[in-house]
Structure formats: C-alpha cells, structure tokens
Amino acid sequence: MERINIIGAGLAGLSAAITLARGGVGCNLISLQHSERAQSVLAEGGINAALDTMGQQDTFWEHYKDTMTGGGQLADADAVYGLTKHAPDIVRWLTALGVPFHMEQGRLILRNFGGQKKKRTAYAKSSTGKMIVSALIDEARKYEAAGVIERYPHHEFIRLLVDGENGKKSCKGVRIRDTYSGELYDFSGMVILASGGMNGIFPGMTTGTVQNSGDVTATVFAQGVTLSNLEMLQYHPTTIGISGKRCLVTEAARGEGGRLYILRDGAPWYFMEEKYPELKNLMPRDVVSREMYFAARREDCGGQVYLDMTGLSDEIWKKKLSDLREELRRYLGIDPAKEPIPVEPGIHYFMGGIDVDVYHRTNIQNLYAAGECTSQYHGANRLGGNSMLGAIYGGKVAAEHIMSAAGAYFPKEMQKTGAAPAGNSDASERIAVMTDGKAPVLCTVSAEPLTEEASPDFIMRLSKILSDGLGIVRSGQRLQKALYDVQEVEAEAKNLREKNRTALAGAMLRSAMMRTESRGAHYREDYPEKDETLRKKLTASCQEGTVSLNFRQLCDEPEATANDCDLQ
Amino acid sequence: MQVQFDILRSDRQTKEQYVQSILYECADDSETVATALTKINADSAVRDLHGNPVSAIAWECSCLQKKCGACAMLIDGRPRLACDAMLKEFRKKHISLSPLKKFPVVCDLIVDRSILYENLKVIGVWLKKEAERSEKHDDMAYEGSRCLQCGCCLEVCPNFYAGGSFAGMSAFVPTARLLSELPDTQKKELFEAYRAHIYEGCGKSLACRKICPAGIDIDGLLVNSNAMAVWKRVKR
Numbered sequence: 001m002e003r004i005n006i007i008g009a010g011l012a013g014l015s016a017a018i019t020l021a022r023g024g025v026g027c028n029l030i031s032l033q034h035s036e037r038a039q040s041v042l043a044e045g046g047i048n049a050a051l052d053t054m055g056q057q058d059t060f061w062e063h064y065k066d067t068m069t070g071g072g073q074l075a076d077a078d079a080v081y082g083l084t085k086h087a088p089d090i091v092r093w094l095t096a097l098g099v100p101f102h103m104e105q106g107r108l109i110l111r112n113f114g115g116q117k118k119k120r121t122a123y124a125k126s127s128t129g130k131m132i133v134s135a136l137i138d139e140a141r142k143y144e145a146a147g148v149i150e151r152y153p154h155h156e157f158i159r160l161l162v163d164g165e166n167g168k169k170s171c172k173g174v175r176i177r178d179t180y181s182g183e184l185y186d187f188s189g190m191v192i193l194a195s196g197g198m199n200g201i202f203p204g205m206t207t208g209t210v211q212n213s214g215d216v217t218a219t220v221f222a223q224g225v226t227l228s229n230l231e232m233l234q235y236h237p238t239t240i241g242i243s244g245k246r247c248l249v250t251e252a253a254r255g256e257g258g259r260l261y262i263l264r265d266g267a268p269w270y271f272m273e274e275k276y277p278e279l280k281n282l283m284p285r286d287v288v289s290r291e292m293y294f295a296a297r298r299e300d301c302g303g304q305v306y307l308d309m310t311g312l313s314d315e316i317w318k319k320k321l322s323d324l325r326e327e328l329r330r331y332l333g334i335d336p337a338k339e340p341i342p343v344e345p346g347i348h349y350f351m352g353g354i355d356v357d358v359y360h361r362t363n364i365q366n367l368y369a370a371g372e373c374t375s376q377y378h379g380a381n382r383l384g385g386n387s388m389l390g391a392i393y394g395g396k397v398a399a400e401h402i403m404s405a406a407g408a409y410f411p412k413e414m415q416k417t418g419a420a421p422a423g424n425s426d427a428s429e430r431i432a433v434m435t436d437g438k439a440p441v442l443c444t445v446s447a448e449p450l451t452e453e454a455s456p457d458f459i460m461r462l463s464k465i466l467s468d469g470l471g472i473v474r475s476g477q478r479l480q481k482a483l484y485d486v487q488e489v490e491a492e493a494k495n496l497r498e499k500n501r502t503a504l505a506g507a508m509l510r511s512a513m514m515r516t517e518s519r520g521a522h523y524r525e526d527y528p529e530k531d532e533t534l535r536k537k538l539t540a541s542c543q544e545g546t547v548s549l550n551f552r553q554l555c556d557e558p559e560a561t562a563n564d565c566d567l568q
Numbered sequence: 569m570q571v572q573f574d575i576l577r578s579d580r581q582t583k584e585q586y587v588q589s590i591l592y593e594c595a596d597d598s599e600t601v602a603t604a605l606t607k608i609n610a611d612s613a614v615r616d617l618h619g620n621p622v623s624a625i626a627w628e629c630s631c632l633q634k635k636c637g638a639c640a641m642l643i644d645g646r647p648r649l650a651c652d653a654m655l656k657e658f659r660k661k662h663i664s665l666s667p668l669k670k671f672p673v674v675c676d677l678i679v680d681r682s683i684l685y686e687n688l689k690v691i692g693v694w695l696k697k698e699a700e701r702s703e704k705h706d707d708m709a710y711e712g713s714r715c716l717q718c719g720c721c722l723e724v725c726p727n728f729y730a731g732g733s734f735a736g737m738s739a740f741v742p743t744a745r746l747l748s749e750l751p752d753t754q755k756k757e758l759f760e761a762y763r764a765h766i767y768e769g770c771g772k773s774l775a776c777r778k779i780c781p782a783g784i785d786i787d788g789l790l791v792n793s794n795a796m797a798v799w800k801r802v803k804r
C-alpha cells in the first residue's frame with residue numbers, strides 16, 4: 001500500500017498518523033511547521049467524554065444529546081453518535097499515553113463546560129491541548145524512528161493532484177512545497193486533509209494560530225471539494241485583545257465559577273444568571289456571545305462586559321487556572337483573582353469546512369479530511385471540549401477507514417467497539433509491512449501559480465468585508481452589502497490564491513444569506529426565529545469557477561437503545 | 569514611539585548575510601517584536617534607513633502568545649520569543665534581531681531546528697509501555713510536557729553544539745516526562761540514554777533555566793530525574 005499523505009500535524013493529523021502506523025501503514029506527515037507549533041497546543045479547557053467518574057450517572061447518550069442540542073440539531077447525527085460513544089475510549093487511550101489529566105485519589109476529575117449538563121470535561125490545568133499534543137508527538141516519534149511515519153515539517157500544501165470529471169473526481173496525490181528550499185514535490189497516494197480552521201481569512205480577529213491561513217480549504221474548494229455549514233462561525237464570549245490577535249480566556253474560568261456582568265445603571269448586572277437560571281454563565285457559546293452583544297448595546301448599560309473571577313478559591317487558581325492567571329497579569333496588568341477583567345467575544349472556531357461523511361471521506365475519491373478543517377460534528381455551534389475530541393476521533397476514523405477499505409491491518413476490537421487501541425502494544429513486528437511507498441518526486445513544472453501568496457493588503461480588505469457581514473448578529477442587508485463588496489474585490493484579485501480566497505469568502509456570505517433563520521451561531525436579526533424547514537445542511541461546491549449552494553437533508557437521528565442508556 | 573530595528577538578514581540561496589536597518593513607528597504600548605515584523609511585512613511602502621525597499625523578512629510564527637516556540641530569535645543578542653518581547657521593555661530604542669546561532673540559517677530569521685527532533689529520536693523519547701500515572705509524579709509529567717522545542721536553551725548552553733553527544737535541555741524536558749510515567753521496570757534503557765546524552769554532558773550551570781521562555785522548572789525536573797536514576801542504580 002502506498003504511503004498515505006497527511007496534510008497537517010495537529011491533533012487530527014497526529015491521530016491519523018499514529019492510527020495508520022499502528023496498523024503498519026506508512027504515511028507522510030506534512031505540515032507547515034512542527035506539531036509543537038500547531039494550534040492544537042493552544043487548547044486549554046479540556047476534552048469531553050462521558051466517563052462518569054463524578055457520580056452524576058452520566059452516559060454517552062447524554063453527551064450525544066448535548067452535542068446535538070448545542071449544535072442546533074445541525075450536526076450529522078450518525079457521526080456524533082460515533083464520536084460521543086467512543087469518547088471514553090479516546091480519553092482512556094490518551095491516559096495510557098501519559099497525558100496528565102487531573103486526578104484525585106486515582107479518580108479522573110471531570111469539570112463543567114458550556115452547554116453540558118453534567119461534568120464531562122477531562123483537563124490538565126489550563127494546558128490540556130499542549131499536554132495531549134506532547135503525548136501524541138512522543139507516540140508518533142516511535143514510528144518516525146522506525147521509518148513508518150515520515151515527517152515533512154516546513155512543507156506547504158500547494159494543491160491536490162486530481163483526476164477525472166466532475167462527480168467522478170479522484171485524488172491521486174498532493175503537490176507540496178518545501179518552504180525552506182522553495183522546491184516543489186509531488187507525492188502520490190491517498191490524502192487526509194487535517195489542516196485546521198480558516199483563521200487567515202480573519203487575520204487578527206481569531207484566537208487561533210496565524211499558521212492556518214485558510215488557503216488549504218480555499219484551494220480544495222476551487223478544486224471541487226464540497227464544503228458545508230460555512231455560515232457557522234463560533235464567537236467565543238470571553239477573549240481579550242492582545243497584539244496581533246484575540247487571546248482566549250478559557251471557558252473553564254466560568255466552569256470554575258467565573259461570572260459575567262455588565263454595569264447597569266452603575267451596578268453589576270449578572271445578565272446570564274438572570275436569564276438562564278439553569279446553565280447560567282455556562283450556556284452554549286453562541287448564546288453567551290449574543291447576550292453580551294445585546295447587553296453591551298443597551299442604553300442603561302455600560303457597554304463593557306466583565307468577567308468576575310474574584311470569588312474563585314486560591315486552590316482553584318493554583319491547581320486549575322495558574323496559567324490563565326499569569327497570562328492575564330501579563331497582558332492586561334490585572335490580577336484576575338483580585339479584579340474583574342474586561343472581555344469581548346472573538347472568532348474562535350469554524351464549525352463549517354470540508355464536508356465529510358461518517359468515515360471522513362470527502363466528495364472526491366481517495367480524499368479524506370479530519371479535524372477543524374471539516375464540518376460535521378459541531379453543527380451550528382461547537383461545545384467546548386468537543387473539538388479536540390472530534391480532531392482525535394476524526395483522524396482515527398479516517399485512518400481506519402483507509403485501512404479497512406484497503407484490506408490492511410484493522411484491529412478487531414476497533415471494528416467492534418471503535419475503541420482506540422489502548423496502551424502501546426509493540427509495533428515493531430508489524431512495522432515494515434507496508435512502508436514501501438514511492439519516494440516523493442521532485443516536481444519539474446516550470447510554473448505553479450499557487451505558490452504566489454495573497455498579499456496582506458488584499459487579505460485585510462477581504463477580512464473587513466467578511467467581518468462586517470458575518471458578525472455575531474447578521475442581517476440580509478449587511479450580507480448583501482458584503483456580497484457586493486466581495487465582487488468588487490474579486491475583480492482586483494491578482495493571483496490564484498486571492499481568487500480562491502474570494503470564492504470561499506463569497507460562499508461564506510451567500511451561505512449566511514441563504515439561511516433565512518437563526519440557529520446556533522448564525523443569528524439573523526431579520527429572521528430571529530428558528531425555521532424547522534431549514535434544519536438542513538447547507539453545502540457549497542465550486543465547479544469550473546461557479547459556486548453553487550444547496551440545502552441537503554440531514555441523516556436521521558439514531559434511536560437510543562436500552563444499551564446506550566446504560567452507564568458506561 | 570519610534571524604534572530602530574537592525575536585522576541580520578540573509579539570502580535564501582547564497583546565505584550571504586547583511587544588516588538592514590528599519591525605522592518603525594510603534595502604534596501602541598502592547599506591541600511586540602512579532603507585531604512589528606508582521607506590520608513591516610504587510611507594508612509595501614517600507615524603506616530601510618538608506619531608502620531601499622524592504623523585501624519580506626522571513627521569520628516563523630504561529631500562536632503569537634508564547635505557546636508554540638516558533639518565533640525564537642536573538643533579540644538584542646538574547647534568545648527570546650518575538651511574540652513575548654514587548655517593545656516598551658527596551659529602554660534604548662534600537663533593537664537588533666538575528667537568527668539563533670546554534671542552528672543552520674535558512675533565510676533571514678529562520679533557522680533549521682531539525683537537530684532538536686533528531687536528538688529526541690536518538691534518546692528514544694517515547695513510551696514503550698502504557699504510562700503508569702502516579703499523582704506523586706503528576707507535576708513532573710505536566711512540567712515535562714510543556715517544552716516548546718524553541719531551542720532558546722541550546723543557544724545559551726555552553727556545552728551544546730550540533731553533532732555533539734550532549735542533547736541539551738530541550739531533549740531533557742520531554743525525557744523527564746517519560747521518566748515520571750514509565751513503570752520502574754521499564755526505565756533502565758531510558759536511564760542509560762539520559763545518562764549518556766544529558767546527565768554526563770551537563771555542567772548544571774542552569775543558564776538554560778533562566779532563559780527558558782516557558783519558565784519550565786528545569787532544576788526541579790533534574791533533581792527528580794537524578795533521584796530516580798540514583799534509586800535505580802541502588803536497586804539494580
């Protein structure tokens with residue numbers, strides 16, 4: 001079997017690579033920068049799994065339901081079912097790899113996270129992502145040393161190598177560029193895209209990394225890969241502005257007791273607690289961000305929302321939020337244990353992206369995608385703690401499907417339970433079976449238009465238009481204006497990357513325009529209600545430069561079986 | 569506030585180095601070296617002190633909040649993260665930027681840090697068996713998982729050089745995580761690699777500790793690892 005080419009070495013890419021390697025299938029792990037620099041290391045709050053260690057009788061079925069509800073019933077039910085059902089196995093696997101999740105007396109401690117009624121989020125202080133990435137990097141290294149995983153850091157995705165007509169397209173490989181030498185290479189074989197969110201479309205406005213430019217998504221879109229849910233952007237309610245970006249104040253701050261308020265007629269008004277007595281400050285992110293937006297615009301209110309963490313105990317600061325405290329002290333000059341901090345919503349997650357099925361296949365044969373670059377598990381709004389889970393699980397599912405479809409090694413227990421393999425069974429015997437992939441071919445094309453980058457001016461103009469159209473609260477009028485402006489910019493696009501970005505931007509705006517309702521993160525002031533006839537997935541595809549949008553029926557919800565409701 | 573940057577640049581192909589000086593107008597107090605580099609690169613009208621146009625300055629960055637180690641470089645001669653170096657900290661408004669010296673230069677401020685990863689492979693930093701968690705060693709596992717692989721520690725280490733057998737602190741920190749989590753019976757091989765590639769080459773001056781931008785408790789990790797290693801010898 002030829003080596004599988006994985007684009008991206010964050011959690012999704014690492015998970016796919018390790019799964020393939022464990023099955024004895026070689027892969028090329030290609031990324032702009034090393035895994036230590038991927039956005040995944042920024043994840044703070046934790047990862048969800050209904051492990052039920054807190055005596056609350058939690059079940060994965062409840063995790064499933066919370067995820068679907070949080071996502072405005074727009075996520076793919078069958079996929080979410082698999083995700084939540086296997087979540088406990090994923091967290092157990094990570095524990096076996098040494099991730100220092102918080103434990104007390106041998107018991108894994110789970111915390112509250114937004115949109116979930118039970119404690120379900122495993123964490124390691126406020127650096128959960130970093131801890132998980134470090135463990136997976138070490139695990140991947142084992143296979144790198146054995147030559148099964150071949151790393152290509154400082155290599156940039158340029159484009160897919162695609163064969164065939166529309167509707168029957170097939171992926172033959174990928175063209176990449178060594179950013180150190182400038183040389184182009186063609187790698188043949190199947191491809192898994194794990195290239196993260198589209199931060200670069202909104203420069204300076206997201207909490208993520210500048211490395212994820214959005215160019216991968218824009219390019220494959222232009223090459224015929226179907227995208228979906230593009231109108232769904234998550235604004236995280238609590239971010240602070242630091243130089244060049246938005247810096248996240250983890251949801252765990254509220255999970256541990258932080259309270260949002262605004263000054264109304266001079267006195268603190270805890271608007272979330274008043275309006276939502278059950279989940280209070282831990283309502284799903286879209287709800288919190290919107291409430292903040294509306295509160296800040298009220299005439300009797302002070303305009304600035306604050307997060308009050310002064311009631312948190314020393315113990316919590318020390319054991320659970322030490323990093324956050326240090327960060328806020330540095331960036332704001334405020335000790336959050338002593339004074340409330342001013343916060344604003346910022347773009348945090350892209351629920352939309354590459355459209356994949358339950359096996360993480362795209363509409364193009366032999367092309368898979370996983371992680372934040374895809375659209376599937378989170379519907380109209382992602383719950384905190386579900387995206388690391390989705391990235392790790394998704395990478396694994398894609399890899400397993402490739403192996404099963406190819407008839408390669410496919411551990412039985414995975415087939416049965418989908419369980420991530422526990423521990424580290426010795427891989428060395430299995431290695432060497434299928435690592436005879438062809439060496440990459442130095443590409444001899446004289447001109448590759450996609451190597452030319454979008455200019456900073458162009459990117460800024462486009463992002464201004466997009467953020468005007470795709471704010472927390474949207475309207476047909478503002479979207480119309482944004483679409484008009486995009487057309488203007490399009491005419492000025494100087495190179496292919498600029499053109500592709502514009503096409504993607506246009507598809508995002510048109511998606512928001514077509515969804516004439518309010519659901520999850522998508523709120524239209526001209527259509528403030530949910531429209532049940534629009535409980536459909538909005539897909540976007542681009543054929544020969546023409547973008548078309550379609551509402552697609554969602555799959556049926558799985559029935560809960562007696563077994564599903566059992567405790568895990 | 570105006571700052572003059574003296575940037576040690578180099579050509580990607582010839583590797584020939586030259587210094588380019590640029591006057592930079594800093595918009596607000598929170599700006600960092602990373603902000604300045606981003607803005608200079610975004611402004612096509614920028615000229616250097618001699619009035620020449622400035623081609624895009626090559627540097628690496630990702631998180632912009634000192635969590636990924638991408639942007640390590642020499643700032644006024646000290647290895648630091650560009651996104652963590654606030655311009656207001658510099659009393660003299662004249663800041664030099666150059667690439668880290670212990671790694672081969674790729675272009676301008678980018679160096680090839682492959683040796684960091686090679687050394688981790690040489691030591692064999694991976695679990696061979698399932699991790700054995702113990703709350704006693706959790707802090708060590710946590711601290712040992714925090715390394716950014718930025719390379720700042722190697723830059724100041726008197727004993728590290730590429731190609732030598734001493735792997736440096738960037739290799740030690742992840743090794744310490746494994747030492748804290750491997751079952752005792754599995755530690756032998758790793759101890760040997762630890763001794764050969766870290767313990768024996770290290771002069772314990774802890775210059776690395778002071779420079780580490782992640783503030784990793786390197787001395788704490790060393791004390792714990794050494795204690796485990798000694799215990800192991802007695803037991804054997």
Ligand SMILES: Cc1cc2nc3c(=O)[nH]c(=O)nc-3n(C[C@H](O)[C@H](O)[C@H](O)COP(=O)(O)OP(=O)(O)OC[C@H]3O[C@@H](n4cnc5c(N)ncnc54)[C@H](O)[C@@H]3O)c2cc1C
Binds near residue numbers: 157213
């Ligand atoms: C501040 C912050 C806090 C978060 N906290 C949580 C949390 O508590 N819980 C949770 O579940 N989720 C959290 N998330 C979200 C979560 O971290 C991400 O969604 C998830 O880690 C994405 O993983 P990924 O592997 O898909 O992508 P990434 O980790 O972003 O990796 C993308 C990879 O693609 C590569 N790449 C990108 N473009 C190219 C290109 N052109 N060519 C080659 N390679 C390319 C990059 O080099 C990188 O290796 C948080 C996110 C942020 C920003």
Ligand code: SF4
Binds near residue numbers: 725770772
């Ligand atoms: S203690 Fe000194 S010799 Fe040892 S790694 Fe640190 S700087 Fe190098």
Ligand code: SF4
Binds near residue numbers: 714718720722737784
């Ligand atoms: S130990 Fe500190 S200085 Fe050295 S690579 Fe790790 S984070 Fe950087």
Ligand code: FES
Binds near residue numbers: 630639640
């Ligand atoms: S950009 Fe990540 S540490 Fe500076």
